[in-house]
Amino acid sequence: MSKAANQKLKLGIFVMLSTLLLVSALYFIGNRQNLFGKNIKLHALFYNVNGLQLGNNVRFSGIDVGTVSKIAMNNDTVIRVEMSIRESIQTHIKKNAVATIGSDGLVGNMIINILPREGITMPVVSGDTIETYSRIGTDDLLTTLNVTNENAALLTADLLKITTEIVEGKGTLGMLITDSLLADDLRQTIVQLKRSSVAANQTLAELNAYFKEVRQSESVANLLLTDSVSGEKMKRIVSNLEFSSDEMVEITAGMSQVIDDIKESDGALNYLTNDKDLVRNIDSTMINIKESTRRFNENMEALKQNFLFRGYFRKLERQQKRDEKKQTREDRN
Amino acid sequence: MATSLNLISRTITFFEEIGDITLFAIRYFRAILMPPFEFKELLRQCYILGYRSILLVGVTGFILGLVFTLQSRPTLMEFGAESWMPSMVSISIVREIGPVITALICAGKIGSGIGAELGSMRVTEQIDAMEVSGTNPFKYLVVTRITAATLMLPLLIVFGDAIALFGSALVENLKGGVSFTLYFNKVFEALSFSDVIPATIKSFFFGFAIGLVGCYKGYYCKKGTAGVGEASNMAVVYTSMLLFVIDFIAVFVTDIFFEV
Numbered sequence A: 001m002s003k004a005a006n007q008k009l010k011l012g013i014f015v016m017l018s019t020l021l022l023v024s025a026l027y028f029i030g031n032r033q034n035l036f037g038k039n040i041k042l043h044a045l046f047y048n049v050n051g052l053q054l055g056n057n058v059r060f061s062g063i064d065v066g067t068v069s070k071i072a073m074n075n076d077t078v079i080r081v082e083m084s085i086r087e088s089i090q091t092h093i094k095k096n097a098v099a100t101i102g103s104d105g106l107v108g109n110m111i112i113n114i115l116p117r118e119g120i121t122m123p124v125v126s127g128d129t130i131e132t133y134s135r136i137g138t139d140d141l142l143t144t145l146n147v148t149n150e151n152a153a154l155l156t157a158d159l160l161k162i163t164t165e166i167v168e169g170k171g172t173l174g175m176l177i178t179d180s181l182l183a184d185d186l187r188q189t190i191v192q193l194k195r196s197s198v199a200a201n202q203t204l205a206e207l208n209a210y211f212k213e214v215r216q217s218e219s220v221a222n223l224l225l226t227d228s229v230s231g232e233k234m235k236r237i238v239s240n241l242e243f244s245s246d247e248m249v250e251i252t253a254g255m256s257q258v259i260d261d262i263k264e265s266d267g268a269l270n271y272l273t274n275d276k277d278l279v280r281n282i283d284s285t286m287i288n289i290k291e292s293t294r295r296f297n298e299n300m301e302a303l304k305q306n307f308l309f310r311g312y313f314r315k316l317e318r319q320q321k322r323d324e325k326k327q328t329r330e331d332r333n
Numbered sequence B: 001m002a003t004s005l006n007l008i009s010r011t012i013t014f015f016e017e018i019g020d021i022t023l024f025a026i027r028y029f030r031a032i033l034m035p036p037f038e039f040k041e042l043l044r045q046c047y048i049l050g051y052r053s054i055l056l057v058g059v060t061g062f063i064l065g066l067v068f069t070l071q072s073r074p075t076l077m078e079f080g081a082e083s084w085m086p087s088m089v090s091i092s093i094v095r096e097i098g099p100v101i102t103a104l105i106c107a108g109k110i111g112s113g114i115g116a117e118l119g120s121m122r123v124t125e126q127i128d129a130m131e132v133s134g135t136n137p138f139k140y141l142v143v144t145r146i147t148a149a150t151l152m153l154p155l156l157i158v159f160g161d162a163i164a165l166f167g168s169a170l171v172e173n174l175k176g177g178v179s180f181t182l183y184f185n186k187v188f189e190a191l192s193f194s195d196v197i198p199a200t201i202k203s204f205f206f207g208f209a210i211g212l213v214g215c216y217k218g219y220y221c222k223k224g225t226a227g228v229g230e231a232s233n234m235a236v237v238y239t240s241m242l243l244f245v246i247d248f249i250a251v252f253v254t255d256i257f258f259e260v
Helices: A001-034 A085-091 A140-165 A171-178 A179-218 A221-226 A226-266 A268-274 A276-305 A307-332 B002-031 B039-049 B050-078 B082-123 B126-133 B137-176 B178-192 B193-220 B225-258
Strands: A039-048 A056-059 A063-073 A079-086 A099-105 A110-115 A131-132
Touching: A001 B039, A001 B137, A001 B178, A001 B193, A039 A063, A039 A085, A039 A099, A056 A085, A063 A085, A063 A226, A079 A085, A085 B002, A085 B225, A099 A226, A110 B002, A131 B225, A140 A171, A171 A179, A171 B082, A179 A221, A226 A268, A268 A276, A268 B082, A276 A307, B002 B082, B002 B137, B039 B082, B039 B137, B050 B082, B050 B137, B082 B137, B082 B225, B126 B137, B193 B225
Parallel strands: A039 A131, A056 A110, A099 A131
Antiparallel strands: A039 A079, A056 A063, A063 A079, A099 A110
């Protein structure tokens, strides 16, 4: 091989190799951007694309399946994003899939994530518009953090004021911390409280023991506490008592009515109860009756002694004796 | 006063030289379109300028990728962003560092070589002899070299970029346990056409500038051996400056068309 031919060969290899490298690089870059092969177009509408750019990746369940091919304002508020998706993925993306704009890592490029949802629906076709979901952006997070920081600043300012007043001995808490006398009083109070609690414990223990005894004994209290039949009886008794008390109330009311009637009427009872002269007359009458009775007894005794009536009285005595003897014989038999 | 006059004189000379280079470039464009075409010499120049620079560009590119990754790695690790290494290195190398460094190296090797070669030919009156013999020295010497440089430099830059990325991947593989597949996946994920195409277009201008300045300085070399040295030296200096000016303009134009 001549020198010129050798040079040509080497040059040809170099040129081919370098050209191949350039073409390969362009092919791989183009392939990454889905410029070669069959693609479908999907659309998504967003209110905010958060800096999404042409050529940013589109991922379906975390796999790179395409790129953003167009971003355009649909109207004043809505932005239409067109995605170029590999046709081989088409069957896996369903019509109910949701597109969200996210970030590839903390400081990475913006990407569109297409997330599948449950449910059986048809696969997307080229030109479909899928639903979108706006995640909380970094700006929103920072706004929330800003509000939180402002609140935290207010809280710390208040807290500082409170702690300063406490240190200065102002307010109840400050007094509690700084006043030694109050501390002694508090200590004594706590001691007293301890004692009280000990006493309360003892009392409770006694009460427990008492109730235990009550439960174990056959007393009425235990019966009332434990026997459901007795309880029912007690309920009935109480019920009857209530009924009786109601009856008593009615009777009392009737009595009261009767008494009122007696008081208000012109009958004998009202006269007897209210007329004092009558009482005095009755009293003197009774005295006169007693006196008359005494004198009548005297007269009767005088009659017994009188010969005209003596026979009659003796006859009565004999009859009485005979009755007694007869009674005695009957008792013996 | 003398200093002022000297400064004015130098400024005038500078602008005269720019005018001369522009005329030289116009002459080149005229000559390239008109036959006869020196294909054989063009291929020879492509071999000399392109193929014979592979080793230099390859070694430089490999070391560039290696060192760049090694130096960037601690800082990225500090932020827990080692995974961004392929993206950062690839974009830096493909967009800017690879083309500029390769072009500067080629300016040193090719530009000075052309300047010295044509300068010595001028000094030894070989160019004049060619004119006498009926051969168009401009077509044979200048057009072929400028065209060869314009065509070869983009290929050298692509080659240099690839070697640099390989060097970076090697470091990541050895230090971070990142596989070559993952590394180059990340590289192509990070790169876009707006990174590769402007850099490739820019590299044609770099090649043209290297060939043009080298040929101009050599073709119009002053008489004497000192003139050859000066031509070689000035070719490198002027080319290096011109490369940065072209790069500056290229970044502006790229920014307008690709919104970097």
